[in-house]
Structure formats: structure tokens, C-alpha cells
Amino acid sequence: MPRTTTLELHKEEMKFSAGHFTIFSATHRENLHGHNFTVFVALTGEVTDNGMLSDYxxxxxxxxxxxxxxxxxxxxxxxxxxxxxxxxxxxxxxAHFNGEELRFLARDVTVLPVANVTLEELARVFGEELVGDGSAMRRDGVLKLVVKCASGPGQWSSWEWEAA
Known part of the structure; x- marks a missing residue:
């Protein structure tokens, strides 16, 4: 009978500080501000004969x-x-918003493939990059991957992938 396990990765180096603003409507957005974000990743899969899920x-x-x-x-x-x-x-x-023009130096900006800069979107982008097309995860025996991004203690968003 296969034995499954979950490896949880939450290291000191898995963090970043970044600025953003959330857009609530065509006329309302937050002021520019920043967070100290942290990232957590959990892998679930079968333990192999060598006692490991995979080389993570x-x-x-x-x-x-x-x-x-x-x-x-x-x-x-x-x-x-x-x-x-x-x-x-x-x-x-x-950046043009509701008649305002905000200017940013190229070196200071990360443009993300998201509708809004939120924890939900950050977790998704992070997860999709890690999983790719899923072939490497499946090859390594990973059946499920969860990515969580936090903007502070007690405020997380999760994104999940499961092998088909």
C-alpha cells in the first residue's frame, strides 16, 4: 500500500518586501504601500523506496x-x-488610473500577469511558475502542491494544484 506524505517548506529566505496598491473599482484604489510577504509551499506525494518523496x-x-x-x-x-x-x-x-499618472523607474517595477495585486493573485502566479505544465511535478511523484502567500501574520492566501 503506498504511503503518502506532505513536505512543508517555509524557510527564512522565502520572503520578500514589495510595494503595491489594490484597485477596488474604476475610481477607487489604495494608496501606495508595502508589505513583508512570506511564502509557504507544501508538496504531497508518495514516499519512494528510499524513504523520500523527492529531492526538493x-x-x-x-x-x-x-x-x-x-x-x-x-x-x-x-x-x-x-x-x-x-x-x-x-x-x-x-500607470494611468482614473485621470492620475503614476511614474515608476523600470528598475523598481515588477509587472505581474494579474488583474489586481492581491494575495490571491500572488499565490497563483507563484504556484503556476513552480508547477509549469505539471510534468516535472508528476515525474517527481508530487500529487498536490499548495502555495501560500502572506502579507503579515495571520493573513494568507492559498493556491492549489493537483495532478490529473
């Missing part, structure tokens, strides 16, 4: 690298119906 070292490194690349940047959504983004010749980002 590469996955851990990928998580830490993503956290490092997002650290100390300002997040902007590129799929918002209320925010329009454009880049000037230097690559700087101009």
Missing part, C-alpha cells in the same frame, strides 16, 4: 530565487481593466 532542493532554490527577484520592487498588474500601463523609451512605466 531544486524546488526550494526556485522559490528562494523568485522571492529574491521580487524583493524591493513595486508590483503593478498588467491585466487590470482599470489601470493602463505604458513604457517610455527608457523602459520606465507610466
Amino acid at each position: 532542493g531544486p524546488l526550494k532554490r526556485t522559490i528562494i530565487e523568485r522571492c529574491h527577484s521580487w524583493n524591493e520592487t513595486f508590483f503593478l498588474p498588467d491585466r487590470s481593466p482599470h489601470l493602463k500601463l505604458e513604457r517610455n523609451a527608457k523602459g520606465d512605466v507610466l
